[in-house]
Amino acid sequence: MMLSEHAKILNTIRLADEVVGRKKLQKMIFIAKKLAYPFQEKFEFHFYGPYSEELTLQMEELVNMGFLEEVKEKKGGYFQYRYTITDTGEEFLQMYENALNTNSFDDLVQNLNDQSARFLELVSTILYFDQLSREEIFDKVYTVKSKQNYTEEEIEEAFRYIDALKSMANIQLHT
Numbered sequence: 001m002m003l004s005e006h007a008k009i010l011n012t013i014r015l016a017d018e019v020v021g022r023k024k025l026q027k028m029i030f031i032a033k034k035l036a037y038p039f040q041e042k043f044e045f046h047f048y049g050p051y052s053e054e055l056t057l058q059m060e061e062l063v064n065m066g067f068l069e070e071v072k073e074k075k076g077g078y079f080q081y082r083y084t085i086t087d088t089g090e091e092f093l094q095m096y097e098n099a100l101n102t103n104s105f106d107d108l109v110q111n112l113n114d115q116s117a118r119f120l121e122l123v124s125t126i127l128y129f130d131q132l133s134r135e136e137i138f139d140k141v142y143t144v145k146s147k148q149n150y151t152e153e154e155i156e157e158a159f160r161y162i163d164a165l166k167s168m169a170n171i172q173l174h175t
Helices: 002-016 024-034 054-066 086-095 102-113 115-130 134-144 150-174
Strands: 044-046 049-051 067-074 078-085
Touching: 002 024, 002 054, 002 086, 024 049, 024 102, 044 054, 049 054, 049 102, 049 115, 049 150, 054 067, 078 086, 086 134, 115 134, 115 150, 134 150
Parallel strands: none
Antiparallel strands: 044 049, 067 078
16 A cells, blocks of 8 residues: 555656656645545645645655655755656556556646646645635735745636646546
8 A cells, every 4th residue: 555655656757757846746746636636645734835744755765765766956055856767666657557547647747747836836825725715815825925925916827727727637537
């Protein structure tokens, strides 16, 4: 069971070809989970939005097992991590191929990976507070993400993007 959760994460990175940034991967998995894809990781609200310590540990394990390649790059004043699946990771995934419904998930992963980490941070923050009214979500974003200086237009764009993702997920989840 435990390794099947690792396989889902590995498959996500395989479908994306490459994921640049730990924060971006966290947001991609959280958003997929909110869209009813079967991720089990627990998320809490953290400095950069929804964050899963479990996911961080699973990523470390996948790197340590040689299933993922992690490249650390210096970007200005910080380090950025680039993740790609290894040949060993591909072999491992073949054992789970039947359990991984890649067709329905492929478009979503590609779409999420095409977005900036900053935008996914906004989208995941909105989804984290989706039990609130639209107005309350705006207030929440302005409060908890004040340093990001999201504009009203960016927040509206994030809501439109979420609606598009939901219709994509509905079509894919029911076909």
